[in-house]
Amino acid sequence: MRLDKLLADMQIGTRNEVKRYIRQGNVTVNGSCRVQPKQQVNPMEQEICCFGKPLTYQKYVYYMFHKPGGCVTARKDQKYKTVMDYIPKSHSGLSPVGRLDLDTEGLLLITNDGALSHNLLSPAKHVKKIYEVRIDGIVTEEDAALFAVGVEIGDSTKTKPAKLIIKKSAPVSEVEITITEGRYHQIKRMFQAVGKEVVYLKRIGMGNLKLDETLSPGAYRELTAQEVALLKEQGETYV
């Protein structure tokens, strides 16, 4: 890729700033500062230094995003802010892993690692998704028993077994639910199937990854190497 694009993608500066650094001789490629912004470089094979410091280029990047309500899980939208509006454009090919509804909050992974994303979303992998839910209605152990064997939500097949933990059973109930699928509006439709309405939904876990509660809604951070390793191990996890 172009040297100036690489440096801007790596957030060394804006495109204009990095062009200036290059022209001022502050950027070297394999030790030479006789380089041009438009020069094609390969960060995997060449040593690129900026102000004397070697750059460590990461091919893949993994962002944990705390999605706020009111933004859509898409790359572009005519009407709403998208989740991508919150994330630095550090790498091309960044996409959210799966979708959360407009009003759903919580953990959303955003990466350019297509293979990992594909694995995490593959129905065959049964990756756990854990949600905190507030329900308009009294949630009972009968609901938990129904969810444990699967419910009809208007699709050709029942939902896969889901684990429901009732934290508060009251006119407005609080529960935690773990599912291993990602059907459209799945949690809302599961509760509709037992005559109740979801009034608040927040994803708190995906696979081995837990939402970092120090991230406020709208904030993101890169995953740690350990979190990435845990996610990559993912794939054979069942409820």
Ligand code: URA
């Ligand atoms: N289930 C839903 O109904 N909505 C979401 O955003 C995620 C799961």
